[in-house]
Amino acid sequence: MASQRRKTKGENLALRYAILGAWALFCLMPVVWFLSIGLRPRTEIITPTPIYWPSFSLDAWHMIWEDWPMGKYLRNSVLAIIGSVVIDLVLAIPAAYSLSRFQYRGREDIGFYILSTRMMAPAIVAVPIFFLFRTLGLLDTIWALMLIYAAINLSFVTWIIRSYMLDIPKELEDAAKTDGAGEIRILWEIIIPAILPGIITASVIAMIFAINEFLFTLLIASTPEAYTMSVALANFTGGSDGVIYNAIALVAFLAFLPIFLVVVAIQKHLSRGLTMGAVKG
Amino acid sequence: MARIELKNIQKSWGAIHGVRDVNLDIADEEFVVFLGPSGCGKTTTMRMISGLEEPSEGEIIMNGEVMNDIDARDRDVAMVFQGYALYPNMTIYENIRFPLRMRGIPKGDQDGMIRRAAELVELSDYLDRKPGALSGGQRQRAALARAIVRQPHVFLMDEPLSNLDAKLRQHMRVQIKHIQRELKITTVYVTHDQIEAMTLADRIVIMEKGAIQQIGTPDEIYNDPANTFVAGFIGAPPMNLIPGQLQGGVFTAPGVQVAGLTQDYAGAVTLGVRPEDCHVTSGSAHLTGSVYGVEPTGDMTFLTLKAGEKLIEVKADRDYRAELNAAENVAFDSARVYLFDTKSGERLR
Numbered sequence: 003m004a005s006q007r008r009k010t011k012g013e014n015l016a017l018r019y020a021i022l023g024a025w026a027l028f029c030l031m032p033v034v035w036f037l038s039i040g041l042r043p044r045t046e047i048i049t050p051t052p053i054y055w056p057s058f059s060l061d062a063w064h065m066i067w068e069d070w071p072m073g074k075y076l077r078n079s080v081l082a083i084i085g086s087v088v089i090d091l092v093l094a095i096p097a098a099y100s101l102s103r104f105q106y107r108g109r110e111d112i113g114f115y116i117l118s119t120r121m122m123a124p125a126i127v128a129v130p131i132f133f134l135f136r137t138l139g140l141l142d143t144i145w146a147l148m149l150i151y152a153a154i155n156l157s158f159v160t161w162i163i164r165s166y167m168l169d170i171p172k173e174l175e176d177a178a179k180t181d182g183a184g185e186i187r188i189l190w191e192i193i194i195p196a197i198l199p200g201i202i203t204a205s206v207i208a209m210i211f212a213i214n215e216f217l218f219t220l221l222i223a224s225t226p227e228a229y230t231m232s233v234a235l236a237n238f239t240g241g242s243d244g245v246i247y248n249a250i251a252l253v254a255f256l257a258f259l260p261i262f263l264v265v266v267a268i269q270k271h272l273s274r275g276l277t278m279g280a281v282k283g
Numbered sequence: 284m285a286r287i288e289l290k291n292i293q294k295s296w297g298a299i300h301g302v303r304d305v306n307l308d309i310a311d312e313e314f315v316v317f318l319g320p321s322g323c324g325k326t327t328t329m330r331m332i333s334g335l336e337e338p339s340e341g342e343i344i345m346n347g348e349v350m351n352d353i354d355a356r357d358r359d360v361a362m363v364f365q366g367y368a369l370y371p372n373m374t375i376y377e378n379i380r381f382p383l384r385m386r387g388i389p390k391g392d393q394d395g396m397i398r399r400a401a402e403l404v405e406l407s408d409y410l411d412r413k414p415g416a417l418s419g420g421q422r423q424r425a426a427l428a429r430a431i432v433r434q435p436h437v438f439l440m441d442e443p444l445s446n447l448d449a450k451l452r453q454h455m456r457v458q459i460k461h462i463q464r465e466l467k468i469t470t471v472y473v474t475h476d477q478i479e480a481m482t483l484a485d486r487i488v489i490m491e492k493g494a495i496q497q498i499g500t501p502d503e504i505y506n507d508p509a510n511t512f513v514a515g516f517i518g519a520p521p522m523n524l525i526p527g528q529l530q531g532g533v534f535t536a537p538g539v540q541v542a543g544l545t546q547d548y549a550g551a552v553t554l555g556v557r558p559e560d561c562h563v564t565s566g567s568a569h570l571t572g573s574v575y576g577v578e579p580t581g582d583m584t585f586l587t588l589k590a591g592e593k594l595i596e597v598k599a600d601r602d603y604r605a606e607l608n609a610a611e612n613v614a615f616d617s618a619r620v621y622l623f624d625t626k627s628g629e630r631l632r
């Protein structure tokens with residue numbers, strides 16, 4: 003009896019690894035494929051017969067760093083994204099606190115309105131936004147990108163943080179109040195630490211959206227001064243050299259890498275559970 | 284340090300009435316215990332005293348000052364929450380320290396105060412842990428430590444010992460009473476546990492369905508219940524309540540006859556008598572029933588008799604034994620027989 007149970011357990015485990023392994027392979031395939039295209043010579047990309055073991059080449063690597071200011075693009079991307087996430091958090095945390103805690107008329111409607119800004123097709127506001135930033139004199143700056151990314155992401159960052167805040171037992175805040183804490187203290191010392199996983203989750207998703215943003219970036223960034231990784235990709239598609247696939251693949255991989263590293267670094271926070279033990283089971 | 288008056292306090296949420304018309308005067312340094320069934324409004328009343336909940340009607344007065352519009356933060360109460368409400372991201376040490384920091388206690392004094400509070404609740408070895416790594420009873424003691432670490436005007440404790448084992452509970456009970464006496468802090472304490480209520484309270488407040496049923500010393504509550512609710516709620520097992528008729532000073536119910544009662548009243552009456560005031564007898568009896576159950580507990584024996592359709596609890600001698608369904612006679616201690624109006628439940632005096 004017992005040995006039989008152990009056996010099924012072992013089989014289960016093997017099955018689990020098989021399924022997870024297959025899924026990992028499926029997810030990683032495009033990444034591996036991109037890397038392999040990025041690190042092969044241009045002549046081995048489009049061929050009549052597939053090449054399974056291409057020769058290794060750093061042609062594209064040298065090209066993106068030497069012929070283009072890729073370092074600057076990468077820096078632009080990173081600064082614009084980090085800035086936008088900071089702006090989002092500074093605005094979203096108090097907004098979410100208000101939406102989740104205080105009673106006032108139209109609270110639900112405001113919440114929904116905030117979310118609904120996300121439902122609009124971006125192209126509709128592209129032209130007004132262009133004129134807006136031109137008037138502000140921010141065209142072709144990463145400040146504009148920061149603001150745009152922040153605006154795009156603000157709604158769902160607020161929404162995610164709000165949902166985490168709703169999960170915090172009200173008794174926690176009551177305890178802090180009777181202990182003598184004011185609203186700001188409660189937010190800073192009790193609420194924010196308790197919803198840290200939510201804040202991190204929202205930030206990562208915002209980063210992913212931001213690094214992939216293309217339309218507005220192209221609109222704002224008219225010179226390499228404010229180009230980001232996503233717009234830089236477009237550099238390799240036109241011109242006299244034709245479509246430079248290995249450079250595209252390599253840049254795409256580089257754009258993917260920072261977010262990937264961030265996610266790996268903080269993955270233990272990406273799950274819930276920090277509020278465990280706060281109140282009775 | 285604080286006298287608390289509740290004047291015509293009501294709390295309702297739409298059609299739900301949590302508390303209806305509570306009037307209570309709590310003296311300075313008094314220890315008051317709220318006792319009542321689940322959902323009777325104990326926590327709600329307490330939250331109104333703390334300022335976390337605003338009364339729908341009525342006034343809360345502390346030291347002569349109306350407190351209705353004063354924030355919880357500025358009332359200087361320390362509360363133990365029914366659900367503990369420990370801060371999950373802080374260690375137990377930080378949890379206990381939080382009120383000290385918020386109240387501006389000098390840094391140099393804090394450590395000593397925290398360690399003393401932790402010691403009182405026997406949690407000194409757990410100060411570095413986060414609440415998530417504690418058992419239910421340990422969390423509850425941490426919550427208690429956080430409340431007693433400083434000297435507020437008022438202690439509010441919502442079932443602070445409910446999750447402890449019997450031994451620890453008794454120990455904590457003594458500690459709480461000692462701290463309260465020593466610091467002379469007005470205390471409101473909620474419990475389901477009658478022993479806790481009887482041993483701790485200067486006065487007990489019995490609540491039911493959002494209303495106060497009786498306020499009195501433990502003695503008064505036990506020996507002089509105001510109505511059938513209080514009589515049937517207090518005592519383990521509680522008072523036997525036997526519905527019957529009173530006519531010319533004689534009470535009759537199936538299997539029960541008690542003479543020599545008040546002549547002033549006639550009609551449907553409920554007779555109350557505590558299990559320890561019922562004595563098995565071979566002489567003249569007030570009640571005759573058949574043995575329904577015998578439960579020896581060591582220091583005495585619970586005897587359950589069936590008289591008519593009614594089950595009567597009797598505390599018999601430790602070596603009392605009887606066959607099932609045997610006939611048994613019981614005499615009441617006639618000085619300790621209570622009469623209630625069956626319809627209203629009010630005591631007839």
Ligand SMILES: Nc1ncnc2c1ncn2[C@@H]1O[C@H](COP(=O)(O)OP(=O)(O)OP(=O)(O)O)[C@@H](O)[C@H]1O
Nearest residue numbers: 296299300301302320321322323324325326327328
């Ligand atoms: N926020 C609220 N909204 C609506 N009804 C509420 C609210 N809080 C409490 N109540 C109701 O008020 C009544 C009293 O609740 P309260 O928490 O004071 O009971 P309690 O005596 O503390 O019970 P327990 O012993 O189970 O803790 C209950 O019927 C409850 O459902």
Ligand SMILES: [Mg+2]
Nearest residue numbers: 325326365441
């Ligand atoms: Mg309660």
